[in-house]
Amino acid sequence: MTALLASPARRPGRRAGPAGRVDWWAFAMIAPAFIGLAALYLWPFLSTFFKSFMDIPAFGPGEFNGVKNYTNLVGDDAFWRAFRNSALYTALVLIGIPIAIALAALIQQISRGRGIYRVLFFLPVVTLPVAVGMVWRFILNGDFGLFNWVLSLLGLPGQYWVADDRFTIFAFAVVGIWMGLGINLIILGAGLQGIPEELYEASSLDGAGRIRQFFSITLPLLTPTIFFVTVITVISALQMFDLVFIMLGSINNTALAGSKTIVYLFYEAGFVQFRQGYAAAIAVVLLVVIMIVTAIQFRLQKKWVVYD
């Protein structure tokens, strides 16, 4: 931030005002935003970072304990299980992206009532997560849930989707995809509208069908949007907490022990076990994991994202 603020003064030729002076009004105008950012993001981040090297009781000051939180974390089976759960959930939620692409392309084909579909798909995004969790708990109930009833009609065996830790992550993924579909549709829909109509006209003159057009024009030109959607989906999936909390946390659910995600573990360490230093270490590790995963994605995008 300092470098960013200082650079205009060092290079007056580039960013100085008309009279050759630094326009400090500009800094004044961004100051409220910067202070907000510093107070709400930068400071908590730094404080979390420092706390991760401390042993902090429930209340009162802590003491420095070096990298003990991190070494404990590496040796904690619960952490690795949560890590696997989060990774599995993230991988599963990515299935939602092809679904969103297909739906966005289909909605784009509709000439009338496009808005209605968008609203319908967007509704889960603006619905209270608590309500979503309750409804899905009911749908996925092992004994009288709608989902198992549908399966029974197809001759398939039902499962305790939200009460058996072999299945809970899959249940979360279904709900996660459903909740994220609306926002992905809006973003991908905007991307679709950015594709020039002439390309479709020209290709249909050349005899390309709808399917061919989708794979040869729509998909390649949509890749920057798909890339963006993938990056934010992965980040939010790695941070998933609410579905565990709402769908398993409210009653005495024994599947919870095997269904915790990284952020749930963070919550539990910080707010149930009062081990704030340990919780901070989990948060820092998660941040590093997200940074690495995102960096890998940016590296890989060169291979598949088409920028014209």
Add this chain to the structure above:
Amino acid sequence: MTHKWIAATGLAVAAGFVLAGCAGGPDSDDQPSGDKVEITYSVWAGTQTPAMQEIIAAFEDENPDISVELLELPWPQYWSTLQTGAQGGTAPDAFWMLAQQIRPYAQGGQLLDITDAIESEGVDLAMYPQAVLDLYDQGDGKTYGLPKDFDTNGVWYNRSLFDAAGLEYPADDWTWDDFQETAAALTDPGAGVWGVAAPLDYQGGYYNSIYQAGGQVISDDGKTARVDTAEGIAGIQFWTDLQAAGSSPTLQQLSDTDGETMFEQGKVAMYVSGAYWALKMYDNPDIQPHVGVAPLPTGVERATMASGIANVGFAGTKHPDEVKKFLLFASGQKAAEIQAKSGAVLPAFDFTETSKIWMAAMPDFTDLHVFIDAVEYAVPLPVDGNAAEWQGLEGEYLAPAWNGEVSAADAAKAYAAAINEVLARD
């Protein structure tokens, strides 16, 4: 360059003050209207809310210069909200506390010491059940709160399902064997009825049977887990046997739909729990006519867990005197009578007398005395160390035994090691 920096920083700081001023505006008002002292009282949402509102109204009548605002929080958020509030100095002035949660708050100096108020107001501690006072005793000679209610466990049972199975209602002195046999006899897979709900539950479940087997959960010095002793294992096995016999829905089923709901739906014939369900069942016309209560079965000895909610104050409150006054009132006689009359909960104050009012509030339930009789053999809930933490680990270590994947002994051993690790940190 430097002076421009100073100018920019100065403006930024000024803007910061403006922002802070905006944010602090509504809250920083320390002089409420009409010179009344305003205090907040935080509880978790449930059937007790109307009684709490009535208690507040009664308190405000007696103390026109104090007004109390009730803050109701959903149970899943209650403790995390309280913790962050206490850390940030914005916790409610008075709030409900559970024995398994009090330790970190008391150790961390977050609770208002009301010892002086108890002395100056001449509160007679003998009016409260000793088992509950012991629960909240932190061994530092200070009193942080007084219990507002009290609960023991009994066996809620569905008379109609007993009748349908042609069984006698449970006798007062029934044994573990009677219980297991009754549960098996009540189970009718064809009708979708199970004899009992055998969830993995500490307060309403295996702690009771561990003490009934003559065991302990934690050693007297509070330093070692005792769930892996022969008695502890027997107490756990009481429940895993019910699961193995198929007398109970599986843990998965009970995780989807909790035992109390299944009982109200007539799907389980017996449900072991506290008096705090009485009002909910009484208000449900589908289950109300069928409900009976029996004492817990006797193992080697009789035992039931006893616990209760305490009213405590926040050490950081701006109005300690008013808060103390309210805490004593909310755990005192008038509040006890209001709670009893509402039926929502058994009051702690003057238990033998106020419990009569409680029973009279639900005249169609004729067995409620079971919960009061149980006081004779009530054992305080074990709450050593950060109890909420080691209790939270039970699912991980004990569920495999309930599911029949490992023996009760192996599960108990692994869980004891995990508890010891938590206790060692205290």
